[in-house]
Amino acid sequence: MASVQDFIPQPYTETTDKGSFTWSAPSNIALVKYWGKKANQIPANPSISFTLSDCKTITTLSFEKKKSTGGFSFDLLFEGQPKESFRPKIEKFFERVVQYLPFLEEYHFIIDTQNTFPHSSGIASSASGMAALAINLMSLERLLKPDMTDDYFYQKASFLARLGSGSACRSVKGSVVIWGNHETTDNSTDLYGIPYAEVHDVFKTYQDTILLVDKGEKQVSSTVGHDLMHGHPFAQQRFAQAHENLTAIKRALATGDVDTFIKITESEALTLHAMMMTSLPYFILMKPNTLEIINKIWQYRAETGVPVCFTLDAGANVHVLYPENVASKVLAFIKAELLGYCQNNQYICDKIGTGVVFVG
Template structure:
């Protein structure tokens, strides 16, 4: 087959998960729900090649292409996914993969989500597994096996839920509403683009050492339907209050695991205080949420987005901002990377 290129968005979780039920199947401890991000994407091109070895090249924002090998740091999941999908297809051909993203990696903006969704999509298509790609539920299962539960939510556009499940079949993504449903905006405020010291993958394994984990899981069970209904009904205040509390709850687990993970920095706290003051003093509804990183996602309504972005750009801790609206999920594009 000729070249295939997939573009996939990152996503920001409103109900998050931290910790896994099964580390081999990458099953999360709780159901979760997110919004896809229009300006944070990974583009991946693949083509079958002759020869005994796969060729994988990746490029992160502001850096040059790097060729990975199976023993490269953090590359195991990529090569394992190639082997697994090759086996599914019963096709013993090597593949050339080239991938790049347009936002900071390993900094709490879900680069693995967009990356693994794009990778899995091109592999399914280039190896001829079109039925698995077209069935979005099955596509999301295949993405999860690449190593990230969050990545399944990048298969669909708009607002997407992931069912934690208890086995491979019961853990998958489902679209709650498409990208045209609600004009929310996520202003990502970059305060630290450096790679985090404790990766999300490592953090998921440490979560069970936190004395707060059990209480958090019970809390997310109650919050999940509230957030889902708020999305369906476009109830922004309910959504905002819930997602802000949810983010703080997850970081409390991170900070009390062993060893602890302190992802927030002075800039993170500054933005939280700034947004809270904006609500209290000017009545503008905006809310902060953080994945596993220091960078803030400020969720607001489109009518307030220019005000929020200007406010973030004036914050001395903020190096840059990224404006995002709800986006389409993983999809084919015609502009190949090679």
């Protein structure tokens, strides 16, 4: 298991003047939620997530050596257009990671990024975006240090992505990823995500249909939300619950226990929102249609026995999770019963994926 010091590089053995890389990185959806963090993007509790397949960010990083070093120099494009509103976040990210990527001050960068999902659709674009940027930067570092192993390459990419957006470390490698120290998970760490391989066949093709209840900007940023766990009256019980739920859901994933998976996944989603409703200041991020969808899913599952469930991020949209072998039934139910609760009847069909992909 790597430590922070392992990610501070020795002097580079090669040089390069200019070039470019393109990688895609997916979003992910947490099953056991991370909510609350310590300094340096360290999670207050461990989490586990499904990596998605089609909801992803595609980023091209172009670089050229500057005539004089010192300071950061970069241009930002989003879907081909300048995007200066991203600058403060990228500046802060570079400040956090420059000790691990000392070449950052030696190049001018053009960061050109696009998403395969609608902007402000409630999909975790910070996770996919930061994972895509981190893996591109590691590709440049590998040019400077060509003896780098693949394990180190992906571990450090996850480590760096975390410093941009905590959950981004779960978007680098693996279909199911654990992030955070956990007593019954070998090699688990707060520093980066690790793939969890003991997954039953039923979960290897799991589907995620995302119902876009509210495409507006989030009412509260994730950073503010996490900070509200400091001094939260139920924080310690919540952190303990996450550890217990992670142990239980690992067992369910390994054995194909869909019923236990459903209970934990839905409980975790509701607990996340309960934490926000009981913080000071307090927030209700679900909308009336979110609750309508949840009740419809419960009713449908009770009446048909079809193993469909929901989870939520810190917003109003609903991720509908189900095995591939019931996809036709669930999609028919969604179209008949749930689309009316979505903004403009919009939804996204996705499934479990594998992580970053080199495009060119």
